[in-house]
Amino acid sequence: MTDQNANSAPAATPDIIYTLTDEAPMLATRSLLPIIKGFTRAADVSVGTADISLAGRILAAFGLADDDLARLGALTQDPAATIIKLPNVSASLPQLKAAIAELREKGYELPDYPDEPATDAERQVREAYDAVKGSAVNPVLREGNSDRRAPQAVKAYARTHPHSMGAWSPDSKTRVATMDADDFRHNERSVVVPEAGTVQIRLVPADGGEPVVLREELPVTAGEVVDATFMSARALDEFLARANTAAKADDVLLSVHLKATMMKVSDPLIFGHVVRAFFPRTFNTYGEVLAAAGLRAEDGLASILAGLDDLPEGERIRASLREEMAAGPRLNMVDSTRGITNLHVPSDVIIDASMPAMIRAGGKLWDADGSMDDTLAVIPDSSYAGVYEAVIEDCKANGALDPRTMGSVPNVGLMARKAEEYGSHDKTFLIPADGTVEVVVTAGTGQPAGTVLLSSAVEAGDIWRACQAQDAAIRDWVHLAVVRARATGAPAVFWLDPERAHDRTIASLVERYLADEDTTGLDIRILDPVAATRLSLERARRGEDTISVTGNVLRDYNTDLFPILEVGTSAKMLSVVPLMNGGGLYETGAGGSAPKHVRQLLEEDYLRWDSLGEFLALAEALRHVAQVSGNARATVLADALDAATTTLLQEERSPARRLGGIDNRGSHAWLALYWARELAEQTADADLAARFAPVAEQLGAVNEQVQAELVAVQGHPVELGGYYLPDPALADAVMRPSAALNAIVDAL
Structure with missing residues (x-):
């Protein structure tokens, strides 16, 4: 985990760690991060970087690069940790293989991905690659539960500038x-483990053969919820x-x-x-x-x-x-x-x-x-x-919901410590033969060794998985729901399905832990997901807000579903993860559209990616820095940034959809101008005002030139020197094409 300043001596952990990821967010970072570093440096706030990209994770897995993800995971335990996490590639196998091929072409000595490993060495290679595949980043960094909501500025903009909504017909066949x-859902079983210990996952064949060990040792903690289920x-x-x-x-x-x-x-x-x-x-x-x-x-x-x-x-x-x-x-x-x-x-x-x-x-x-x-x-x-x-x-x-009037459905999501389905990857198996999968005590747990906690009768080809949710994470989730209900006055609804074994277990714990909270005057309910959806929509149509309090997967679904209907995109959501040890993780929106944005950039030198999520996350991160460090200037930066973001939205300076308009780089230039003006005009810190007054004047003087330079490059193919690991010089040249803007930003 390093600062991007070349040849600098090792230093203390920066105040803010900004993650380097993949695709469109990674490219946008090359334009935005120099601006961020210039502005924050003036307030004595240091910003470093950590490479958690797919390429970086692959190289780290084979000792060819520093393991920034592991270091960042350790940092989440620090109360002062302040991490801005951009969307990264959760790699499918074709993406993983494509990235490996690109890195090999660049000269990195990496083994091929073994589809059918036959030796111990091949199995080790497969294990290393599989640890990189899929959602490898989020379980490491999400050492807290999720608080996602539409900021007031974003919601106000959606109401005054409503996005298009397709008409619904009662006769729709959809x-x-x-x-x-x-x-x-139907095959799920759930148990609460009384004490810490270890369990084993094994398949007992129907033909009476020796048990096949699927997972040799799985640690469990006291009070942990463990589930087992399968799909036939x-x-x-x-x-x-x-x-x-x-x-x-x-x-x-x-x-x-x-x-x-x-x-x-x-x-x-x-x-x-x-x-x-x-x-x-x-x-x-x-x-x-x-x-x-x-x-x-x-x-x-x-x-x-x-x-x-x-x-x-x-x-x-x-x-x-x-x-x-x-x-x-x-x-x-x-x-x-x-x-x-x-x-x-x-x-x-x-x-x-x-x-x-x-x-x-x-x-x-x-x-x-x-x-x-x-x-x-x-x-x-x-x-x-x-x-x-x-x-x-x-x-x-x-009919369709109306973004001009509809209420909001913010979310409090259980995701800390690899909770629930998104932490199931190392406990999911394609069943090789008919039999019974058992979760068996090997040590501790308050039960004799050999005790079968959970069992599933399966057939060859079935997909079996186990999930976990730690007691501390569940308690923190319930507390966060109460905090958000108190802060907003909105009802908080736990979306829990009585037909699911896991949800029944969680509901009983929710009721227990709510009794430890002050819920006086609060409206807190437990409803099955369908009833909770209907209630939330009914209230949203009346312009009323309803907090959805959900498990990990529904957190992911709801924080796209409702924002896309409310404000047009989930990328405009504020995503705060209060880490359980006191630090802060600030996520910047969804990356599902990132590949098509990269394709457009390569073909037309036009990046439509909207960095609004980064602006929102940075402001909250700066406030956390002020809180843990006592640097009041960080709060001034945050307040000015929020005001600048509001102006950017109202003046419609976000990326347009087509060539000739403002793209990601143009939006960054407008933000720099608005941010400098807000800092120059604020009265909380005279030194910062004096520092940014000339910067605001300079940016204003060259703004037309800057925007013209950014539009002038559009309409032609560009070369990045790689998709998963672009050439730094080529990527910088593409993402920072305005000499006038660069001169002012670099001088900061």
């Missing part, structure tokens, strides 16, 4: 298809076949909505089932040929198509896929102009982005002709599918 049995492969395939038939019969688009990035073991496996279900004849005929060539349904249709040229049967397989595509239901398109279907790439399937976008568009998604149509939204596991179905039903009955 609906959700989900499993009604034998999925994760047989039931999943039957459900998917019915969904395909239903979409064809209703003549609607078939769309699948998963999260193969965050749920990096289970959801790619489910995605593979979806691909095989859509092309049953092809996989029945050529499945063994494809498998022998390493072409897996789990990696998506694009990966399979790309590998067919090397197969003798390639053209026959391609023709078979084409025939089944024509005969099956129409597919939702991720990019109709490029022929990218919903089944092409697993990392393109991001439910918390795709479902709200469909709802905002009046229940419609894109088809192959570039038109929009109704859809059968396939969400295999029923745990949270009812939330989306409830919103669809509400919109059919009442």
Whole structure:
């Protein structure tokens, strides 16, 4: 974890750590961070960086770079920690392999990813890469629970400048298809471990053979909630076949909505089932040929198509896929102009982005002709599918929500210490044989060794997983909900499903820990997710706010769903994570649209990424610095930044959608001007006012020139020297093309 100042001597931990990530956020950082460093330096606030990008994590895994993520994880235990975390790639396997290939081309001596490791060395390589895959960053950094809400300035802007909302028809055919049995929700079992100890996860084969150890040792803490569940492969395939038939019969688009990035073991496996279900004849005929060539349904249709040229049967397989595509239901398109279907790439399937976008568009998604149509939204596991179905039903009955009048649905989310499903990756398994999976005590826990805590009768091919939620994290979550209810006066609703074993356990703990809190005068309820959705929508239509208090996955879903309807994008949310040891983690919005923004930059030298989330996070981070360090100037910087952000919104200086307008770099230039003016005009710190008065004058004098320079570069392809690890000089040249702006910023 280093400051970006070259050749500087080792120093104390900077006041603020700004993360270097991937794709559009990473590119935007190259433009924004010099501005941030210049302004904060004047107030004696130091800003350092930590590389948590996919490329950086891969290199660190093999000793070719410092492990900034591990160092940052350790820093979360420091009460003074102040971390600004930008969206990073939660890598699917195709993304991981692409990044490995790029790094090897750049000369890094990295091993290939072993799909079928056969030796101990290959298994170690696979383990190292798998630790990088998927949501490797968030579980390390999220040592606190989540407080996400739309800032007042953002909400006010949405009401005066409402974003477009598609019209809903009561006759819309759009609906959700989900499993009604034998999925994760219905098969769940839950237990509270009385004392700290260790457990083992093992498969006892049905044929009476020796148990197969799936996880040798799993530590548990006193009072920890441990769950076990599985999805039946047989039931999943039957459900998917019915969904395909239903979409064809209703003549609607078939769309699948998963999260193969965050749920990096289970959801790619489910995605593979979806691909095989859509092309049953092809996989029945050529499945063994494809498998022998390493072409897996789990990696998506694009990966399979790309590998067919090397197969003798390639053209026959391609023709078979084409025939089944024509005969099956129409597919939702991720990019109709490029022929990218919903089944092409697993990392393109991001439910918390795709479902709200469909709802905002009046229940419609894109088809192959570039038109929009109704859809059968396939969400295999029923745990949270009812939330989306409830919103669809509400919109059919009442029409689209109105951002000019609707209330807000902020969120308090349980996510600390790898809570719940997002911490399940190292405890998720593809079951190799029929039998019973057992979670067995090996030591401690207040129970004899050999005690079976949880068991699941499974079949070969089923997807089994265990989840954990620590008692301290649950207590902190309940307390944070009370704090937010007290601060806002809004009702706080715990979204807990009495039909789920885990949620029943959590509900009992919520009731216990609420008794330890002062809830006088507060409206705090526990409702099942569907009822909670309906209540929140009913209140939102009246202009009233309702705090959703949810588990980890619903936190992710709700903090996209409601913001996309309220303010147009989840990137405009303020995301604060009060770390349990006193530090602060400030997250900057969603990165689901980042790949298409990079594509546009490469083709047109135009970056549409909106850094508003970074502006909001930085202001809160500065306030935390003031609190822990006593540096009052940090508060002055924060207040001025908030005022500048409000002006930027009201003056519509955020990135436009098309060439010729303000892009990300132009927005940063406007922010620098507004921030300098606010600092020059504030009266809380005369020295800062004097310091920034000439800066504001200089920026104002060259503003037209700066904006002209930034527009002048647009419309041409650019070269970055890499996607996952761009060449620094090339990236800086692209992201800082205004000599006039650079001269003023660098002089700070």
